[in-house]
Amino acid sequence: MQYHGANYAANVWDTFWFEKNLQGDIVAVYGGDGTQYVYYAYDAWGFCTATYYNSGDLNAAYNNPFRYRGYYFDKDLYMYCVGTRYYDYYTGRWVNADTPSVITATPTALTDKNLYAYCDNNPVSRADYGGEFWNWLVGGVVGAVGGMITASMQGKTGDEFWGSVANGAISGAVAGIAADVILVTGGTAAVVMLAGAAGGLIGSGLGSATEDLIVDQQVNLGDVFVDAVLGAATGALMGAVSGPQKSMMETVKASAGKKALDRGINIFYAIKKTFKKETMHLPSSFLQEGLSNFTSWFASETVKSYWR
Numbered sequence: 001m002q003y004h005g006a007n008y009a010a011n012v013w014d015t016f017w018f019e020k021n022l023q024g025d026i027v028a029v030y031g032g033d034g035t036q037y038v039y040y041a042y043d044a045w046g047f048c049t050a051t052y053y054n055s056g057d058l059n060a061a062y063n064n065p066f067r068y069r070g071y072y073f074d075k076d077l078y079m080y081c082v083g084t085r086y087y088d089y090y091t092g093r094w095v096n097a098d099t100p101s102v103i104t105a106t107p108t109a110l111t112d113k114n115l116y117a118y119c120d121n122n123p124v125s126r127a128d129y130g131g132e133f134w135n136w137l138v139g140g141v142v143g144a145v146g147g148m149i150t151a152s153m154q155g156k157t158g159d160e161f162w163g164s165v166a167n168g169a170i171s172g173a174v175a176g177i178a179a180d181v182i183l184v185t186g187g188t189a190a191v192v193m194l195a196g197a198a199g200g201l202i203g204s205g206l207g208s209a210t211e212d213l214i215v216d217q218q219v220n221l222g223d224v225f226v227d228a229v230l231g232a233a234t235g236a237l238m239g240a241v242s243g244p245q246k247s248m249m250e251t252v253k254a255s256a257g258k259k260a261l262d263r264g265i266n267i268f269y270a271i272k273k274t275f276k277k278e279t280m281h282l283p284s285s286f287l288q289e290g291l292s293n294f295t296s297w298f299a300s301e302t303v304k305s306y307w308r
Contacts, residue, residue: 046089143172163214174203196239204231
């Protein structure tokens with residue numbers, strides 16, 4: 001990793017080297033001359049303990065964001081950002097649910113039906129570098145399989161068969177992209193429905209045009225128009241069924257805020273208990289006023305820290 005500070009001259013960089021273990025965890029950071037600056041230790045779920053050497057907490061090594069399994073560690077939320085989702089090592093769960101399509105990947109298994117579970121509850125021997133089965137990929141694969149089945153049932157062969165497969169793959173992938181956008185941004189019921197309609201319109205239109213090119217080496221605009229309209233209608237219907245969606249960051253903030261509140265309450269009661277024990281001889285009015293002021297300050301600082 002190379003780091004260029006804001007006050008550095010042009011073409012001047014600090015070089016850092018990562019040491020990984022066999023599971024992909026970043027376990028140490030070294031300078032360009034081989035000086036070790038930090039050592040990381042992890043539990044099975046990704047809780048990290050950092051030990052700094054040679055003033056490593058005073059240079060760029062302190063800000064290294066790559067930790068457990070090589071994931072990006074978000075210091076503001078105290079979670080790992082993995083692909084399209086956030087992973088909370090504190091609970092061992094994803095903040096967002098995985099796409100329901102993964103349930104059908106192993107229909108006879110019972111241990112992988114929790115869409116929030118991290119690595120099927122087996123973090124010791126598994127890792128998840130994508131965060132989920134991306135909707136566009138699932139859509140493309142499902143669409144291609146659907147195209148194969150349809151073409152086979154219709155007795156298509158050669159270019160007609162592969163044209164149908166390409167049509168299904170493209171239309172499914174574009175619809176999946178629309179779903180991924182909504183996953184990140186969120187939206188009202190109307191926005192979700194419009195996104196579904198747009199994905200269906202573009203995907204079905206492109207898929208139909210691709211199939212025409214493969215089969216006839218030319219595009220039939222009439223067929224493309226009809227397929228695009230049908231795709232838009234289908235996408236709008238699916239969006240209407242899905243309803244309004246929260247954005248990924250809204251869900252992450254809600255989870256982070258709840259965790260911060262739980263920890264804050266535990267700390268507060270510990271301090272309150274100590275405060276009462278050590279000041280029993282003081283007037284009750286003084287204790288009440290001081291405790292009230294402390295409560296207001298503590299709540300304010302907790303919110304500022306976790307919701308800035």
